[in-house]
Amino acid sequence: MPDRPAVRRRPTAPPKSFLWTRRICLTVLVAFTTLPLYVMITSSIKPLVDVESSFRWIPSRVTLSPYVDMWSTVPLAHYFANSAIVASSATAISVVIAVFAAYAVSRYRFPGRQLFRITVLSTQMFPGILFLLPLFLIFVNIGNATGIELSTTRLGLIITYLTFTLPFSVWLLVGYLDSIPRELDEAAAVDGSGPLSTLLRIVVPAARPGIITVAVYCFMTAWGEVLFASVMTDDTSRTLAVGLRDYASENDVYWNQIMAASLVVSIPVVVGFLLLQRYLVAGLTAGSVK
Template sequence: MRESAGIKVFRVVTIVVLTAFVIVPLYVMITSSLKPLGEVRNAFSWFPQHLTLTPYVDIWSTVPLAQYFANSVVVCVIATAISLVLAIFASYAVSRWRFKGRTVFTTTVLSTQMFPGVLFLLPLFLIFTNITTATHIPLIGTRLGLIITYLTFTLPFSIWMLAGYFDGIPRELDEAAMVDGNGPMGALWRVVLPAARPGIVAVAIYGFMTAWGEVLFASVLTTQQNQMTLAIGLQQYSTQTNVYWNQIMAASLVVSVPIVVMFLLLQRSFVAGLTAGAVK
């Protein structure tokens, strides 16, 4: 069936408009990061009059960006790793066995994705406060508290997505592995995980990206500057007396590099995992 001329025009116009929505803001960010602060404050211009790389140098001294960067890496990597490991075991159990409470468990996991994160903010804060009082383990204002917090919304989605992906892997593979002398854990490690690599990569990228850009919980649960993540630390470029717009743009581009590089390196597995998850 051939496309009509109207459909072709509509498709082209839609692609151009969506591309402009992506390219134009990115172009403004890049050009603003290459302008002196005075030029950024003046009337907007599409082309910089004076190009400078000074903002990319100053971003590291104006605020402790390296510390914020390290905090984000530690929190996101640990939260993603724990979420992925727990999700693999939980989703494999849900996919391969029928046990009492299975339906309740899967329904509860899925229902957590229906509520906005702000509803969990106050309960988590009160829970952390009580735990700190009872055990003297600080959870508010520490990276440990953020890691636990990020698990509350990355883990349910990871379980739900991996369970659907494991359902698409034939059970005959598990049975063949057990015939060769492997137990359930051996079948998971030697057969299921290699077959589920695209889904695992997709879940890992999702968890890392979600934690990397999270603002709401980090703004409440990080009370000390040396514990702030990048999403909160970028706000420090705005003070009561000045706003370093060019440095904000430069820092935003710099902190986006890890996500962009990760996505480009794992793009094929990420798209394959999302496609398979959507089909299932």
């Protein structure tokens, strides 16, 4: 007798109580995350008198003067330049080193390879505050011995950010490169391509989502970091996050300008995330399904 075709069972729909519970939870979560942003936006377009008076959900008067006055009240342009230099430099260096290190770990077998992968991953177990004092003392000793100031300069801050962005970048790229077929490397080797040429012409284009994910992570980490930047910078190398924090702690604060500056500071990260989000999803989920 011929085999009977298998009967496909339709998946049972979840109960309505579950759907309504999920909707309510998602609504509360969205409100919890968007209400602070709404307050920030509305406060940035209010006169200072309205901000300091009783709170209103809808502004009675709208003004754009905080977006103009904030550039003279706070040296925002100087802080912006410092943050851009530090974040861009830390991102570029992390990506370049991570690409070469991840390619070596993913494609070559050498003694201590697994130990290296475990060590790189284990560095993420410790909070960054544990490295603050040792790094500061190391930079001070280097400055005393060589005359190269690192404890309060942008160069020292860039090196500091590399200590906790680079291990995660290497670990993430190793997982992504493992998902790229090795047959591509072998085909390039048959055509006479060397390891460096294979990496730059074959592997790097194929690993573009993973590299973009690493770049966005490094930039976001360096752009909004406060703890290390508050200790390892001075007036000439102060970044945006530290500058705004210091201004908000003063006695005479224009809160509408603080809100406007906070929105302007977040624009580069938000725009970059929106433009590159499809690469982020591909880079973070690579290697999860074999």
